[in-house]
Amino acid sequence: MRRVLVPVLVLALSGPVPASAAPASCPQAVLDVRGRQPTTPQVSAALDAAAAAHGVPKPVLRAVAYVEAKWRQFRGNDTPYFANEAACEVGLLQVDTTGYAPADQVRLAADYVYNAGEGARLLREQWDATLEAPPAGGVPDGPDVVENWFHAICGYRSCGSDPAYPTTVANVVADPFRHAPNFPALRPYWFTKPQDADPSYVFPGAFQARFSPAKEFVFYDAATGAVTSTVAAPTHSLATTPAPNTTYPNGHTGPDGRNVTCFQCAAWELAKGTGVIGRARWTTTTAVGAAETVVEWAPRVQGRYRVSVYVPALGDATLGTVTYSSSAAGDRTVDQEAAKGTWVSLGDRDLSPMSPLEMSSASGTAGMPIVADAVRMSGKTTLAVSTAMPVMPYGTKYAIKAQLRHGGRGASSQPVRFYRRPLGTTTWRYAGTDLTNTSGDAFFLAYATVNMEYQARFVPPDAAYLGSTSGGTQRLLVNPVITGTISDVDVRYGTKVTIRARVRPAHAGFRFYLQRAGTSGWLTITSTPLTATGSATFTFTPRQGSHLYRVYLPGHADHLSARTYGDAIRAT
Numbered sequence: 001m002r003r004v005l006v007p008v009l010v011l012a013l014s015g016p017v018p019a020s021a022a023p024a025s026c027p028q029a030v031l032d033v034r035g036r037q038p039t040t041p042q043v044s045a046a047l048d049a050a051a052a053a054h055g056v057p058k059p060v061l062r063a064v065a066y067v068e069a070k071w072r073q074f075r076g077n078d079t080p081y082f083a084n085e086a087a088c089e090v091g092l093l094q095v096d097t098t099g100y101a102p103a104d105q106v107r108l109a110a111d112y113v114y115n116a117g118e119g120a121r122l123l124r125e126q127w128d129a130t131l132e133a134p135p136a137g138g139v140p141d142g143p144d145v146v147e148n149w150f151h152a153i154c155g156y157r158s159c160g161s162d163p164a165y166p167t168t169v170a171n172v173v174a175d176p177f178r179h180a181p182n183f184p185a186l187r188p189y190w191f192t193k194p195q196d197a198d199p200s201y202v203f204p205g206a207f208q209a210r211f212s213p214a215k216e217f218v219f220y221d222a223a224t225g226a227v228t229s230t231v232a233a234p235t236h237s238l239a240t241t242p243a244p245n246t247t248y249p250n251g252h253t254g255p256d257g258r259n260v261t262c263f264q265c266a267a268w269e270l271a272k273g274t275g276v277i278g279r280a281r282w283t284t285t286t287a288v289g290a291a292e293t294v295v296e297w298a299p300r301v302q303g304r305y306r307v308s309v310y311v312p313a314l315g316d317a318t319l320g321t322v323t324y325s326s327s328a329a330g331d332r333t334v335d336q337e338a339a340k341g342t343w344v345s346l347g348d349r350d351l352s353p354m355s356p357l358e359m360s361s362a363s364g365t366a367g368m369p370i371v372a373d374a375v376r377m378s379g380k381t382t383l384a385v386s387t388a389m390p391v392m393p394y395g396t397k398y399a400i401k402a403q404l405r406h407g408g409r410g411a412s413s414q415p416v417r418f419y420r421r422p423l424g425t426t427t428w429r430y431a432g433t434d435l436t437n438t439s440g441d442a443f444f445l446a447y448a449t450v451n452m453e454y455q456a457r458f459v460p461p462d463a464a465y466l467g468s469t470s471g472g473t474q475r476l477l478v479n480p481v482i483t484g485t486i487s488d489v490d491v492r493y494g495t496k497v498t499i500r501a502r503v504r505p506a507h508a509g510f511r512f513y514l515q516r517a518g519t520s521g522w523l524t525i526t527s528t529p530l531t532a533t534g535s536a537t538f539t540f541t542p543r544q545g546s547h548l549y550r551v552y553l554p555g556h557a558d559h560l561s562a563r564t565y566g567d568a569i570r571a572t
Helices: 040-054 058-069 102-110 112-130 146-156 164-174
Strands: 216-220 227-232 260-263 269-272 279-284 294-297 303-311 321-326 330-335 342-351 357-360 369-372 374-379 382-386 391-393 397-406 415-422 429-435 441-447 452-458 474-479 481-486 497-504 511-518 521-529 535-540 545-553 567-571
Touching: 040 058, 040 112, 058 112, 058 146, 058 164, 102 112, 112 146, 146 164, 321 342, 330 342, 342 357, 382 452, 397 415, 397 452, 397 474, 415 441, 429 441, 481 545, 497 511, 497 545, 511 535, 521 535, 521 545
Parallel strands: 391 474
Antiparallel strands: 216 227, 260 294, 269 279, 279 369, 294 357, 303 342, 303 374, 321 330, 321 357, 382 397, 397 441, 415 429, 415 452, 452 474, 481 497, 497 535, 511 521, 511 545, 545 567
């Protein structure tokens, strides 16, 4: 649920009212259609192809489809999407099935590609119908000027004298704050309505407002074709308007990012040459109780974030005070005048897509500029190290695993550095780096040589996450490996037996022990230093009877102790 500080008037998109049930006027065959909602890329491709086929600007058709049906062909229960209870208007473009052959009626409900094509065709028909030929020597009225589509869009929904529908479509096309999360990128087009350019214009009492090469709007009388007015006004050409730069550094979100929602955004303006990527959005504060502008920044996943906001300077303008809030972390008021040109920390906050960070224009003083340039949300991470086998024989390959987590899930494609030090020492040395997988796990592979202690560190490459170090360390202990032979295990009493053994690693000079099992434990018979190759030979006379013998190397700082399991030698 969206949390605000004072009552807010939310300006929602004014498309058709969603139906609670399918319209009764539809043929049963249409109502019986079942299908799965296409993916966003599939809808995007279908709309673009239909727009190109019928000469409709792609942004215009995309926006009409969003206002009509929010890009839905089917509901969640796989039934066709009807936005109007009273009419059998169906699918992406809410095409009225009346007048279509029965098979095509079903196709409009079942086939989103066909539905997009028919919607584009009908919109183009409205364009053609509203463009009466200007007088000889008149100005061009091509489809590459957005203003020229005002009447055609209105005609698509039969809005009569009410311009709200084309204005709503224009707001979707122009909306830099993405009313719809994940709405495919559109250029910032909008309409200058005919009555904005010429206050004497009465809808629809003149020809379409046509843009001349002199950058003027020219209006014609519907009956005579005579020019009624020529007005200098801005226009928005599909051919010349550049796409906005919405590529922010990783971990940063701008006001025209895809996970940003804005309410009451008509008053927002673009300030160039300032801000994080050379641009800033700004509006003015409203008095408490007035309609607010509310911007919400939603993180990709739920978790705890360290949040900062950037406050650009708008020339010499005095900036107002704004409050940021979230349902989990409460409010933080920022004096933007004092913070000009800096990042301001909002502290650590628990955020989620359903509980975003919010900024409101409500203020005790109306008319002060507020800015929404960029938010930096860096996820707080935890890091742990572990190994499946903490004790390994010398020379055996093993893996140390690091687990990088944010918000209870793995942080993928992040570099984790492994450090190690011999047990008992104090200096950590770099061992290697691995990128985390989709589960947030990274691995370091090595061979067991000496007792070692491991630590993992995450140094983030950008602002998407905060760095972390593993809360504990992981020890990897190594057993030396002993191999050898015994000359005989069944001898006549008084006969000597020879045991030859070798240790890896060599441990030259370390004492190697021959031991016999007794009632109170293992008793040392003799010992000898290991050779340079780690070898030793024991020649002895076994005790009468059957007894267990072994060779044993005590543990030390580099390795654990090592032993053979014991051989039974019988002397009779």
